[in-house]
Amino acid sequence: MTMPTEPRAEDIEVFSESITHFFSTSTGMPATVRSTYLLDAGRLPLWNDFNGLIDISGDYAGSIAFCASHAMLTHVLLKMGESVFTDDRQADIVGEIANTLAGRARRHFGEGLAISPPRVVARELAARPAGELSLPYAIPLDWLGYTAHLVVQLDPRRPGMPRR
Numbered sequence: 001m002t003m004p005t006e007p008r009a010e011d012i013e014v015f016s017e018s019i020t021h022f023f024s025t026s027t028g029m030p031a032t033v034r035s036t037y038l039l040d041a042g043r044l045p046l047w048n049d050f051n052g053l054i055d056i057s058g059d060y061a062g063s064i065a066f067c068a069s070h071a072m073l074t075h076v077l078l079k080m081g082e083s084v085f086t087d088d089r090q091a092d093i094v095g096e097i098a099n100t101l102a103g104r105a106r107r108h109f110g111e112g113l114a115i116s117p118p119r120v121v122a123r124e125l126a127a128r129p130a131g132e133l134s135l136p137y138a139i140p141l142d143w144l145g146y147t148a149h150l151v152v153q154l155d156p157r158r159p160g161m162p163r164r
Contacts, residue, residue, distance in 0.1 A: 032141060036137050046067050050067070054115050054117075060109065
């Protein structure tokens, strides 16, 4: 099987479908995904109060991030029946969302897509991944008046590119 040189529309669609599915099943209320766009080379990623980041390696290189506000995550936890809304619990849920999205992506792309455990990155410590990777895609979503973003940077591994 020949890997594409950049993500196709159906590859990006798997992330849109995954986030809609997560919100529908976890909160009973689907998220609305808006138009996906490429982040400009000079633009910083859409980091927010909480950022769940999954690093991608193996046959692919890049990352998947879910970025959401404190207020949105509090509401998500409330809809999930939680009663604890601490920063630690919000960091857990943003990481859980990122991990869910990465797991669904792995089913789509195959076992060659290796995913790291989720980590939460503070907005002030976050930086755009550097290097030879393509521009990341931003997938904005709305849920109960809140806006969050998926930031997906996913490149097939090219010959000679080191594995992480």
